Amino acid sequence: GAGVSQSPSNKVTEKGKDVELRCDPISGHTALYWYRQSLGQGLEFLIYFQGNSAPDKSGLPSDRFSAERTGGSVSTLTIQRTQQEDSAVYLCASYVRGLTDTQYFGPGTRLTVL
Amino acid sequence: AQSVTQLDSQVPVFEEAPVELRCNYSSSVSVYLFWYVQYPNQGLQLLLKYLSGSTLVKGINGFEAEFNKSQTSFHLRKPSVHISDTAEYFCAVSSPRNTGKLIFGQGTTLQVKP
Secondary structure (H helix, E strand, C coil): CCCCEEECCEEEECCCCCEEEEEECCCCCCEEEEEEEECCCEEEEEEEEECCCCCECCCCCCCCEEEEECCCCCEEEEECCCCHHHCEEEEEEEECCCCCCCCEECCCEEEEEC | CCEEEECCCEEEEECCCCEEECEEEECCCCCEEEEEEECCCCCEEEEEEECCCCCEEECHHHCEEEEECCCCEEEEEECCCCHHHCEEEEEEEECCCCCCCCEECCCEEEEEEC
16 A cells, blocks of 8 residues: 555464564654654654664663664564563654655554553 | 653543644754654554645644744644544654654543444
């Protein structure tokens, strides 16, 4: 499709397990963002990728969180040793600076840590 | 640093009545402003945005917003709401001078009653 896609749509895991969340941005969009939406914290920025530049990791809440973007397209957000407070909806957005200056969001991955 | 305050967490309104959802922002640099809508169990959809130019911005579904620089506000309005407008609405700010990451308000739940 033409939009941002994310997988899985839902993920239930046990505390202490690692999880990987995937984002497929809109083709040609050079920028990609991850956000987290949780009841207590609202919508928070996590990490930003732009082309081949070093990512902006300033929003990652701990060193258990990491992300990579392969080939300037697909991105994976990894959470190691998950904790119950990691339960949230993880949203991905892609963007082309200067064209529309609009971020297009995927449907999100709902992560539940038991 | 930038921040966004949505002054009302919930706004109940009757169908066909007008509505205003309030948003104030704080920023030391020039900003772009956005309103996103999130319908139940769905992702974020852009309603409208202010980048530059006319301070009155029209969006989808009959919504509009006015950028007021002196009051640092970007309130969202609709003259006549429908049941289908029931959703959560997020105001967000970004800066053209940085990575474009969005800083979101806490959200306002619009509840349209018959």
